Amino acid sequence: MIVGIGVDIIEIDRIQKSIETYGDKFLEKIYTPTEVEYCSTKGDKYRRYAARFAIKEAVYKAVMKYDPTVAWQDISVKNESDGAPLLEDLPKIARIRAQGVTIHISLSHSNNYAVATAVAEKMV
Numbered sequence: 001m002i003v004g005i006g007v008d009i010i011e012i013d014r015i016q017k018s019i020e021t022y023g024d025k026f027l028e029k030i031y032t033p034t035e036v037e038y039c040s041t042k043g044d045k046y047r048r049y050a051a052r053f054a055i056k057e058a059v060y061k062a063v064m065k066y067d068p069t070v071a072w073q074d075i076s077v078k079n080e081s082d083g084a085p086l087l088e089d090l091p092k093i094a095r096i097r098a099q100g101v102t103i104h105i106s107l108s109h110s111n112n113y114a115v116a117t118a119v120a121e122k123m124v
């Protein structure tokens with residue numbers, strides 16, 4: 001059954017301004033090395049960063065009842081060889097997964113906005 005759902009939308013230029021203003025300080029606060037490595041190699045990197053910002057908010061909404069302490073660095077997106085996004089098995093996410101919860105995620109980005117959705121599912 002679905003035990004949590006989250007969605008988030010963000011203006012890409014908001015993330016671009018934060019990165020241009022605060023640089024590595026912002027990147028290191030919000031993003032994991034896996035995410036920085038992926039986004040920084042893309043021509044449209046601000047879209048990618050914005051989508052990852054949105055998915056962190058969306059995952060938080062979906063799993064907060066399992067762990068309200070989940071924070072930016074606890075949620076990290078990696079991409080499979082076909083491009084599909086997955087959550088890395090970082091400790092707080094692993095502890096939620098150990099309770100039988102599967103977290104599904106999806107990202108999209110256009111010129112101006114990035115959007116992300118997370119669904120938490122538990123087998124009963």
Ligand SMILES: CC(C)(COP(=O)(O)OP(=O)(O)OC[C@H]1O[C@@H](n2cnc3c(N)ncnc32)[C@H](O)[C@@H]1OP(=O)(O)O)[C@@H](O)C(=O)NCCC(=O)NCCS
Nearest residue numbers: 047048049051052077079082083084085106107108109110
């Ligand atoms: C994969 C695909 C759907 C991405 O869509 P898009 O409009 O190009 O790009 P979006 O901005 O909406 O989505 C990009 C995100 O999709 C996700 N994505 C990429 N490949 C994916 C896949 N195989 N499965 C799930 N998600 C995928 C990624 O998270 C990506 O963002 P990221 O690289 O920053 O992580 C698209 O390239 C594609 O293959 N479309 C096929 C079209 C088609 O057959 N349509 C028929 C539908 S019935």
